[in-house]
Amino acid sequence: FILMLSLTLGTMITITSNHWVTAWAGLEINTLAVIPLISKSHHPRAIEAATKYFLTQATASALMLFSSMTNAWSSGQWDITQLTNPPSCLLLTAAIAIKLGLTPFHFWFPEVLQGSSLTTALLLSTAMKFPPTTILLLTSHSLNPTLLSTMAIMSIALGGWMGLNQTQTRKILAFSSISHLGWMTIIITYNPKLTLLTFYLYSLMTTSIFLSMNSTNTLKLSTLMTSWTKAPMLNTTLMLTLLSLAGLPPLTGFLPKWLIIQELTKQEMTTTATTISMLSLLGLFFYLRLTYCSTITLPPNSSNKMKQWSIKKPVNTLTPTL
């Protein structure tokens, strides 16, 4: 299937690049390959999501190219790891923030996830975040720490706040991914390996949630309430995975948060650490609401229908027990 192949090709090109134009080319290949995936269903919502996605990603790519060009004008070389021009660093962080969906530029993300099908949304929020994070990692020693940490704190706050009133599960997951991205970027200037760890764990947990939601086809909170009739084991694992995504201690999701807070206190940024842990309480509220809704039933529908749709069950039972 050609689109998946070109997606992997684009990601590989961006990861293994040491010249700005190859990184830009890989990102453009990714964008071009994902656009038909989003708009496959010919539903007006899908097409609208595709337009928003295309516009934001194209501007971000152009900004990235422009920042690399100003850097080349001032320093005479096109290497990724050597960014010497401060305004171009600023533009570059802005461009990557648009691509990832960090807070001053997150407005496209919930609507795009809402308009795409569940598997495409999964792809968008995990795989498409990988190349920009690699670029951030490669340039993390020359970026502006205060700007990055303010964007990260704002994105954790906004991800928690705006997720509070949502009933569509895809939008909830969009806001959860925004806040997780905030957690990832707050540590990137101090310890980039923690960013990678957070990204891997986050993508693992999010894939299991998306796949379990895909097999029971729950797009709204009300559908989530009656999903226990279809596959009860899947429902319990979904609950555990959701709690892990929230970051509760005995589950896997607590590990990146703990390490990040430890690293931040080592760097004498204790106020930052307390603010982000307070703000993740907001996210905890809607994760808890999701788990509550998935384990308490709705009275009219109590028939035990065992429809076997889920193919990815082993994935979901393994991830909470990691």
Add this chain to the structure above:
Amino acid sequence: FSWSSLGLAFHRTHLISSLLCLESIILSIYIALSIWPIKNQTSATLMQILILAFSACEASAGLAILIASTQTHVSDHLRNLNLLQC
């Protein structure tokens, strides 16, 4: 470049104008990149061709999306893109 990006940020109606601004951004980058080897006596022609090819692909993808959105929504005014509100 900054004029084009301002135009992209402030497009009011008509998606076509935002696509135009995107193209002018890429074009300004291309022109600036063509001037750079003349100043520094290096050659960057492979980069130029690659950038041109990819920006042409992006523009055609944008046009395809424009056509698709005009088929499903009635016109390409930006006010019609509100199906996905919170």
